[in-house]
Amino acid sequence: MQSRKEDGSNIFLYCIDRDLIKLLIVRGILMKPDYLIVGSGLSALVFGALMANSGKSVQVLEAHEHPGGFGHTFTMAKKYTFNAQFHYVWDCGEGQLVNRVLKKLGLDQDVTFERYDPDGFDHMRMPGYALDIPSDPQELIQRLAMLFPAHGDRLRQFVHDVEKTGAGLKRLAPPVKPLELLKHSGEVVCAVQYLNSTLQDVFDKFQLPQAAQTLLALQWLDFLLPPNQLSFYAWVALFRGYQAGAFYPTQHFEQVINSLVKVIESHGGQVLLNHEVTNFRLADKTVTGVEAMDLTTHQTHEFTGKTVICNLDPQRAAKMIGEEKFSKTVRRKLNYEYSASNYMVYCVVKDLDLRDYGFGKWNVSHTGHHDLNEAFAQMYEHNDFSNPSFAITTPTLLTAARGDCPDDCQIVEFLTVANYDYFKQLWDRDRKAYRQKKQEILDSILDVVEKHYVPNFRKHLVFHITGSPTTNERFCWCPNGNSYGSSLTPRNMGLGRLNHETSLNQFYFCNASSGYPGFAPTFWTGTLLYQRLSGDVLLGDS
Numbered sequence: 346m347q348s349r350k351e352d353g354s355n356i357f358l359y360c361i362d363r364d365l366i367k368l369l370i371v372r373g374i375l376m377k378p379d380y381l382i383v384g385s386g387l388s389a390l391v392f393g394a395l396m397a398n399s400g401k402s403v404q405v406l407e408a409h410e411h412p413g414g415f416g417h418t419f420t421m422a423k424k425y426t427f428n429a430q431f432h433y434v435w436d437c438g439e440g441q442l443v444n445r446v447l448k449k450l451g452l453d454q455d456v457t458f459e460r461y462d463p464d465g466f467d468h469m470r471m472p473g474y475a476l477d478i479p480s481d482p483q484e485l486i487q488r489l490a491m492l493f494p495a496h497g498d499r500l501r502q503f504v505h506d507v508e509k510t511g512a513g514l515k516r517l518a519p520p521v522k523p524l525e526l527l528k529h530s531g532e533v534v535c536a537v538q539y540l541n542s543t544l545q546d547v548f549d550k551f552q553l554p555q556a557a558q559t560l561l562a563l564q565w566l567d568f569l570l571p572p573n574q575l576s577f578y579a580w581v582a583l584f585r586g587y588q589a590g591a592f593y594p595t596q597h598f599e600q601v602i603n604s605l606v607k608v609i610e611s612h613g614g615q616v617l618l619n620h621e622v623t624n625f626r627l628a629d630k631t632v633t634g635v636e637a638m639d640l641t642t643h644q645t646h647e648f649t650g651k652t653v654i655c656n657l658d659p660q661r662a663a664k665m666i667g668e669e670k671f672s673k674t675v676r677r678k679l680n681y682e683y684s685a686s687n688y689m690v691y692c693v694v695k696d697l698d699l700r701d702y703g704f705g706k707w708n709v710s711h712t713g714h715h716d717l718n719e720a721f722a723q724m725y726e727h728n729d730f731s732n733p734s735f736a737i738t739t740p741t742l743l744t745a746a747r748g749d750c751p752d753d754c755q756i757v758e759f760l761t762v763a764n765y766d767y768f769k770q771l772w773d774r775d776r777k778a779y780r781q782k783k784q785e786i787l788d789s790i791l792d793v794v795e796k797h798y799v800p801n802f803r804k805h806l807v808f809h810i811t812g813s814p815t816t817n818e819r820f821c822w823c824p825n826g827n828s829y830g831s832s833l834t835p836r837n838m839g840l841g842r843l844n845h846e847t848s849l850n851q852f853y854f855c856n857a858s859s860g861y862p863g864f865a866p867t868f869w870t871g872t873l874l875y876q877r878l879s880g881d882v883l884l885g886d887s
Contacts, residue, residue: 378404378614381650383622383635384822386414387602387864388855389656391446391871393616394608398450399879403614406637406648408621408822412606414656415821415828416864418599425808426749427691427756428598429821430828432738433461433708435586436865443868445883452604459744461591462706469563470711470797476560477707480588482508493557503551509535511585514578519873520884536578541835544580545572545718555715562717563710566736567863568833569685569762571721576838586865593743622657625666632666632852652851654874658824659843659854672848681837681858685725686814686826688763690787695754697805699739702798704757709737711793721762728767730786733793735761754807759790765814765826772815783811830858845874853878 380396382389385407397403411417415430437443437458447453464484465477474492479485486504490497513536516522516529526533539547548558562572567583594601606616619640626634626647634649655662663671663679671679703709712734714720720734741747741755750756763786771779787809795802814826823830831837844860845853853874857863860870872883 376402377649377651378402379651380404380654381634381648381652382406382654382656382855383662384414384656384856385409385412385606385616385618386656386856386867387416387605388857388860388867388871388874389414389654390602390605390609391868392654392855392875393614393871394450394605395446395872395875395881395883396879397609397612397614399881400612403609403612404648404650405609405614405616406620406622406635407616407618408640409820410618412616412618413598413602415823416598416602417821418597418602419820421691421810422808424751425691425693425754425756426597426599427758427810428740430689431598431864432736432740432758432760433466433587433591433593433743434458434864435583435589435591436868437592438590441590442872442884443865446868446872449883450605450608452608456601456604457595458592459595459706461587461593461708461743463590466587466591466707467564468703468707468709469560470709471556471559471563471715472713474556474560478588480590482588485588489557489560492560493554496552496554496557499551499553500557503547503553506535506547506551507581507584510539510577511536511581513537514582520876539577540839542577543573543835544575544577547577548572559712559715559717563712563734565717565721566687566710566734566760566762569687569828570833571718573718574721574832574834576833576835578835578838579833582861582866583863593740595744596746597740597744597749622665625653625662627666627670627849629850630670630848631850652853652878654853654855655847656856657822658827658830659856659858661824662854666849670849675843675846675848678841678843681831681843682834683825683827684829684832684862686763686765686768686817687828688761688783688786688814689812689816690759690790691810691812692757692759692806693750693754693808694757694802694805695807697755697799697802699742699755699757699799704737704739704798705742709798711735711737711797713793725762725764728764728782730761730789733761733786733789735759735790735793737794737798759794761786761790763814765818768813768815768826772813779813779815783813787811829862830856833862845870845877 379401380403382393382405385405393403393405417429420426447456463480467478469476482504486501489500509532513532516525516533568575620637622635622637624636625632632653636645636647638645660679712720713732723729738758817823817826855874876883
């Protein structure tokens with residue numbers, strides 16, 4: 346602001362500084378955005394981008410230095426780039442949900458995806474058995490029948506029920522169309538009968554041989570739950586989703602996240618990083634805004650919005666607001682247990698082509714156990730990784746866009762389950778023991794890799810970094826290091842599951858626990874809330 350004094354009288358000519366106006370808008374002093382979004386996880390970015398694209402004003406607050414939640418990307422040693430959690434995704438093909446949202450946002454030509462091998466998008470490996478999961482259900486039945494000829498009929502019946510249940514779940518997903526339920530009553534009835542079933546319950550119903558159970562459930566690390574705890578619904582949704590098409594972004598996940606942010610900003614919205622929400626503002630039963638600390642200046646500011654969208658963990662948000670402020674129904678739904686956490690290894694190998702060792706446009710899941718329930722108990726409950734079960738993914742083999750590492754290198758990542766409480770105690774009491782445990786798990790995994798997959802793997806390893814449940818908590822802001830919000834058990838996947846409704850005015854949940862976890866499900870969660878608040882219909886049959 347400038348002033349000029351003429352002839353002894355105070356005549357002020359104000360030239361308003363554009364940066365000052367922007368700052369005032371950011372702080373909510375000049376105007377309230379239509380939607381103040383707390384957190385920049387994928388569901389929130391999808392919602393925010395759709396609303397911004399429709400002409401609404403949007404402001405996003407994010408505590409991390411990167412947007413995207415578990416979808417964020419980070420760089421190490423100035424030349425190796427990794428995604429925090431995402432490995433492969435579904436519902437990205439032409440006409441499917443992700444594609445429809447991207448078309449709505451004008452991003453479908455820029456944000457494209459590469460499909461995993463439909464003849465085997467998941468390679469399941471266990472002692473004495475190998476199964477590549479194909480996209481065609483009939484081909485899956487044939488492969489299972491060849492491995493287990495005495496159980497062909499039971500396996501066929503199981504796969505058929507998986508198909509019917511999956512179709513029924515689509516009919517039951519919001520927005521529900523009553524006429525569609527009647528028209529497809531057989532599929533709906535098939536799905537409803539498994540409402541409270543675990544995957545193990547259904548395995549037992551069809552009396553599948555133990556090895557077949559393990560091969561079919563070896564995607565369990567996508568849920569971090571064993572068959573005897575995992576909701577059959579959750580397993581069906583993911584398994585059939587990948588069968589319809591498993592994908593990886595052509596330009597990696599960073600481009601997906603950045604493109605959504607760009608839509609918000611190009612329509613006048615803002616995504617403010619390093620802003621940690623410390624409190625919510627409430628007037629009567631209406632959430633009017635939040636207090637947030639700028640982590641770069643350590644100053645606290647108030648932000649307001651006409652409607653507040655909460656991408657924070659709902660339990661955490663409810664405690665900040667005051668659980669008694671919510672209705673009994675919502676409080677009951679907020680009483681969920683968190684999902685298990687995970688251990689990750691991000692690796693870079695040099696002068697080694699992993700395609701020569703059986704890797705390619707697929708993921709590999711390995712177990713040394715015949716029973717995954719026992720494998721889970723050994724690792725999660727007893728913290729014993731001497732015989733690890735883990736997943737292997739090779740991002741640089743999934744796309745020709747080689748921007749994540751130098752051309753003479755490839756990235757390979759390993760994932761397994763881990764107990765938050767155990768690692769938290771190590772972190773708090775003995776950092777040396779914490780680091781030793783992470784190294785112990787890495788060594789166990791690499792011993793298996795060198796024995797069964799890539800001899801002398803360690804000789805080509807030029808960089809690695811490990812992440813534990815406490816790493817998830819520190820860098821992804823997830824309570825208890827949870828990987829999927831609420832645990833994907835039948836109790837949490839049933840009729841009492843939390844949704845966007847909070848019982849408070851102008852305040853909605855929008856995250857994995859109030860929708861569903863994973864790339865495509867969070868797209869669905871953000872899109873569903875957009876549709877309900879805007880009336881613009883994007884969801885339907887796909």
